[in-house]
Amino acid sequence: MHAVAATARWTAAARAKESRREDAIFTDPYADQLAGLEGTTLFARYDNPGVGEFISIRTRYLDDLIRRHAGLGQVVLLAAGMDTRSVRLPWPPGAVLYEVDQADLLEEKDKRLAELGARHACDRRAVGADLTGDWPAALREAGWDPAAPTLWVAEGLLFYLPEPAARLLLERIAGAAAPGSVLAGDLLSHQSMISEFSREGLRRLTEDGCPWLFGTDEPEEFLSGCGWRVTELRMPGEEGASYGRWPWNPPLPREAKGFPQNFLFVAANDRPL
Structure with missing residues (x-):
């Protein structure tokens, strides 16, 4: 399996660690088995201070976001990996969830979930496709309606792409998405790419074949340039993106230089009706 796909396993391990807490902010009963x-x-190799906490915060933040927007009817998880929201979240009647990722990874997850007796709580459709290829065609073949609003989720994805590829992906989504669609996900700061506090983690990721390739200190500008208007931006530890997990209180201000930082965002597609 490609090295970047292995990130799906260690993020599952992070979810498993959170789920074992008595005060867990979400529960993923399948994460431990999916992580292996x-x-x-x-995860033990990468779990520097703040890493596991951010994954827990990001998971809960996007859980809540999906609950709020699942009424759109169509949700697309890009690079879905070992995500288990189809089986652990409540879904409204008629909701269709499309999981896009490498076919072999999705097949492995399906097999493991079936062995664990997991049942999907929505109409979940696996879409084996390369996000650098013609994934919109694969989505349409799976039943996705390009004329209907969609919630798009890019979780733990964009910083593994070179900036031109990240831009192209978001531009293609903006071009394909119907008016009223929503994009949510996370971005890494450029400071995270150059901070001395990230150096060891970056070295390990590079050694393992899944380096971080892109970060921006101006997420609103980046997303706007890709066709998306930011409607909400949070940094871990801020109100609405803490859940009692962030280890530093107060969180570093956004303008602080030389420190790793992450952004959680929600953005709107302003294409005319």
Whole structure:
């Protein structure tokens, strides 16, 4: 399996760690089995201060966001990996969830979930496609309606792409999405790419074949340039993006230089009706 796909395993291990807490901010009963020994080992390798906490915060933040917007009827998870929201979140009647990722990874997850007796709580459709290829065609073949509003989720994805590829992906989504669509996800700051506090983690990721490739200190400008207007932006530890997990209080101000930072965003597609 491609090295970047292994990130799906160690983020599952992070979800498993959160789920074992008595005060867990979400519960993923399948994460431990989906992570396996490989995911648990990798997570231990990467779990520097703030890493596991951010994954927990990001998971809960996007859980809540999906609950709020699932009424759109169509949700697309880009690079869905070992995501389990189809089986652990409540879904409104008629909701269709499309999970886009490498076919072999989705097949492996399906097999493991079936062995665990997991049942999807929505109409969940696996879409095996390369996000650098013609994934919109694969989505349409799976039943996605380009004329209907869609919630698009890019979680833990964009910083693994070179900036031109990240821009192209978001521009293609903006061009394909119907008016009223919503985009949500996370971005890494450029400071995270150059901070001395990130150096060791970046080295390990590069050694393992899944380096971070892109970060921006101006997420609103970046997303606007890709056709999306930011309607909400949070940094971990801020109100609405803490859940009692962020280890530093107060969180660093956005203008602080030399420190790793992440952004959680929600954006609107302003194409005319």
